[in-house]
Amino acid sequence: MTTTTTAHRRNTQLSDTACRAAKPADKPYNLPDQRGLYLRVMPTGGKLWRWNYRYHDKQKTMTFGIYPDVPLALARERHDAARKLLAADHDPMAERKATKAARAAAAENSFERVARQWFDHWKPSKSPAHAGYVIRRLEADAFPLIGKLPVSEIPASAFRDVAKRIESRGALDVAKRVLETCGQVMRYSVAHDLAPRNTAADIKPADILPARSKTNYARVDTKELPALLRAIDRYNGRIRTRLAMQLMALTFVRTGELIGARWDEFDLDAARWTLPADRMKMRTPHIVPLSRQALAVLADVRQLTGDSPLLFCNDRDHRRPMSNNAILAALDAMGYKGRMTGHGFRGVASTLLHEQGWPHEHIELQLAHQPRNAVSAAYNHALYLPQRAAMMDAWGDFLDGQRADNVVQLARVA
Template sequence: MPLADTAIRSAKPGAKPIKMADGGGLYLLLNPNGSRWWRFDYRFDGKRKTLSMGTYPDTGLKDAREKRDTARKLLAAGVDPGQQRKAAKSAGEERAANSFEVIAREWHAKQSATWVELHASRIMLRMENDIFPWLGSRPIADIAAKEFLATVNRIVDRGAVESAHRVLQNCGQVMRYAIATGRAERNPVADLKGALPPVKQTHLAAITDPHAIGGLLRAMDAYQGSLVTKCALKLAPLLFVRPGELRQAEWAEFDLDTAQWNIPAEKMKMREPHLVPLAPQAVEILRELQALTGRGRYVFPSARSPQRPMSNNAVLSALRRMGYGTGEMSGHGFRAMARTVLDEVLHFRPDYIEHQLAHAVKDPNGRAYNRTAHLAERRNMMAAWADYLDTLKVGGNVLPMTRKAS
């Protein structure tokens, strides 16, 4: 007789397992501990086999019969239902292992070795906030271009068009990695060229007029904030490194006797070590600050904890307190200031300037310059730059800005 739910519920376990048959090979195994397991016995290639169909009551009588009927149909078609289940499970695990999130994290782990920490964390944060919730669990080979577009358009809708472009670019990089590692055959992100609204080009605010630079330097000298922040302000135009490189400077990286700052590769955007020659004016500022912070790790420690560098916005906030608005000057603006004036006023060779800015510069044979390339010339350039800034600060002779003939 077929089983009934009332018979299953009222059945009492015994000292040994009890088989409660339903028919067609399906039965409920009532164990001494009270657990109830559905089993399906069948023969395939002359061998007796058993397939688990779940537990009661999670799998009810009706569901168990449906699973049995599905298995019998497979048998009728010459398919072993046990092997079919293993294959389906394996395929599911493979699809999970090949999900977009798994591969994206794998790609990120490999690439982050060549990135600065802040850049790496920003990329992963974008993925975790804007991509993984919608596409993370999808098998990477199944994601279509329209799905990528719908996902990044959520970023566009909140007004972050530039971020949308960057996230889509990262998705394309993940897809190319998936192709290279055999988990996908094509990159659907490539089909979305021109699909997002264009990014409005904005330039980081920078003061490049010599008269205005003189006023900025005088305002720095009159700054009433902490000595640490004041020294960072005064060194920013002299060194023109990136704001993150300046604020994370450590005393161990400086040799004030030889007047140079060796920035390790892991702190640089291009992941290459960088050497900054120090003009006498920069050395003087650093020696003054050394008396205050020289016993600690950081040249510019946080006011809250000497174990951390000053905040990202310390120099920027100081500029705002001095009256320089967002459209006038930014932390990155000191790099544009130096680049423009060194070229158009002091007429130094562009490759000297670009190398000192830690940009990718190639020699005539196409090889990347190392950190000591043109060091003597760059020392002279940094000294001349510091002297020129002193001239501007006291309101001395201001050379006109002229573009050199090519």
């Protein structure tokens, strides 16, 4: 009993104080700790944690780091883990090497790296415009949050956080699409043995994102926009209604704001439409920069209005605006009943402009969504006006390309 107690004391006598106090000598020497762990003190002053063990009749020495970077408690923890592996007939050093290799492989297979591999595999069958949308969405919204995480270790909650962050800025459709694209990347990861499972599939958009109202604000998918624009151009009803739909697509103002438009609100030389506060939902002024396409539509409208102060006057009384349902009735007659409304042009524009990387604050100001108080109203309505003008010019060119079924990028101006 006495011999055992003495040995126990000898095996547990090492402390942080003793480790710190150990001085180098002419030759290396060991300070033993419990169960075979020891601190090797080198002539140069270095102190190394070591453990000698035998595996399949071979003598081996395992290191656990340098003191004081690895303190005594951590060295004991690593030593205990190695002893458990040895007791289970595993070589601790071989297991550590395999673990390091696995971690290195996981780091190599980060979400961004695998996503770009997937993109190169996926894009050849897609149009350049669509492929560009997808990679820009990942670069803007996914890579900053999860790009460095190994695909084998990304939890479902990470994809949730990506989608919720996008949704928080009002880009609901973008959030859904990014979540869908992340799922495609993860399926690619599973197919190529880079991840054990597709954790993005654990989340459905409906689980975390609010539903869009389809009753009041029905709108076509962005893929249907080219067909819709061509249908508007071919509309054989009233010319004034066709022009109203064309101008709404180019300016994405609210229906009431459009049909109540007056010529004295327009400065065609400055390519600007200024809506007064009493005609705005937010009760503050609103400026709409006019693209060359919008100016061309206005020139056609001018030929129809005669002496009416209104752009879109009622056929029976030129002192009154056209019916609030005129645009909706025209869309219904074109085959878009229940699928598109005048308000829907705003949602389509918001989605595509966000996808193309235009700043959220510029888009929100152009949609007149920004809440404004009386003090800031006079300032905010003209905020970012040069940038918004560039955005509206790009939007007009984009719609021309969509109408002609050509690839036109909504190029963002820095």
